Amino acid sequence: MSPSLVPRYVRRFSVTLFSCVALLAFGPCLGQSEVVVVRAQASKVVEELRLSGTLTTERRAGLSPRVDGLVAEVLVDAGDKVSAGDAVLKLDATLAMAVQRRVDAEAAQAQASRNEAKRRVDEARKLVPQQTLPKTELEARIAALELAEAALAAAQASAREQDELVQRHVLKAPFEGVITAKHAEAGEWVARGTAVLDLVSLDAVRLDVQAPQEIFSALRDDTPVQLIPDTLPDTVLDARITARVPVGGGSGARTFLVRVVASEPSAALFPGTSATARFSLAGSGASAVQLPRDVLLRHPDGGYSVFVVETNGKQSVASRRKVSVGRDSNGLVEIVAGVKADESVVTRGNEALRDGDTVRVVAPQG
Template structure:
């Protein structure tokens, strides 16, 4: 029992000692806080001296080449392939015969449709002759005329199917892939050939909204292809999208002449350099000078008495991290570019090394 009491007394004494140490530490920390509080009204900041500078408008965009035309050619009729006249890699011209489909029954259909048409045509002539003598009525003549028009349409359809049995290239280009084999049966919609026109290529790049407004169709663009480091190609802007994609960039197409079809190939990666004439220097400040964002149109300006004054400005064009200022600042003003989160209008500041 005595041992327990002694132990409790010792622990109580120790607790008093610990409490005193904590109390002393708290007092010391509070003293430090008080010291900091006394000088906390002066906020360290970095500044930027407003001046005119020439804005660099040139920019680089990356993309891949796509062919001028990339066509998956489908069959328009049904039948068995009896001849294939080209192979993968063959260059073809518009109208060139690529393959043939068995046309025996298609020819018979044409002949049948033609015989029917000729018979109805003769019947119509007899009906019109009989109408003059009263042998038939006008209604009968009208009916035979309708039958003749229908027979003519059936003949045209049969001739179209027969013509489709001779598969001809709809565009000029290269047979990039052959989907059929000799003896295969095809139906309307069956893939026959992939034809790629690489006589000219299109470099497709994505340009953000700040830069797309600088572009115009017809402008010349310098193009570098990494696989040809010693060559420089020239293209022409042929298309600028009117609507941004999901990443808020605008697709831009640059047409490159590739008549020889050997150097640049579809799918290759390339860099497009958009160059612009040097413009007159403009008043500009860093984007970081704005309170929150450029849309706030507010910056802090360092006053002669080392205080920060909020000021409304009118921003112009944005060039990366540089923002043109149209109104609200003058050359020589010092804007605060760091520490704004701790500022309010009239706060005392201390400029640290920029």
């Protein structure tokens, strides 16, 4: 049969059936797209500032012995952790200990002499009233006692001095930390003032950064700040500003020192490595709409648009809006114009939408 002889209603039915099959292949016949929306919220604008620097420690010392001597034993090595007061190096104290024994003996001899002088004075004081001993003898014995007491004091001072010299042959850690370098071995002769070990404290690691002059004035001691070690970029530590130096570094860069310290000690912070300080600066105080980056659709000309879900009778319709964007921080984008607070903006399913499409919201967010 010629197509021209096919009844008109049959051809119309065929066209309608094909259209429905096409819709079934590419989507529901109702033409609704399922979307996820987020409610636009107005919040105070917060500007984020990131400054990088090198982690340092408040306490770093090159340990040196307090007397000259031959190294007898090095008790630590690089990488060892020590506590305050731990012995880290010993010098040969054989000669010093020999001298100590001699002065201790001299102190004991002086003590005995003083005791004898004291006994003779006590004896004289009993005999003088009985007139069996002249008074001049008592005075002589008192003078001898004073000389013996002075000699005892000198001997005891020498003993304490020598005891201190013996103790100085043992080098102790002045604070808790980690040995970062060893510069001497057993058998070496070292002199006072020569660093034999390097000790670094890990308790108070700090980050010094240089803030531009236009930012420095906005920083306060209570400005929220976080530390991010570059060795562990996923680690974010709460921190605080401990110093702001209002004097430029003199290099002509017009930057000023800001010192940041983690609120709690962390094993993620290593002196000598780099880190980033993230400051949260309050803006002008005005509120702005902030939305997730996923709502944005980029245009070939570099502009942006979003789909806003509007109610048209009993239907929800996607309306395309051109928007102007502002700051981008923490996964949120500031929408300067194009979206108002409390409007529902499509965050998923917006790639295939067209202006005016009917949509069904499956999971509203926010």
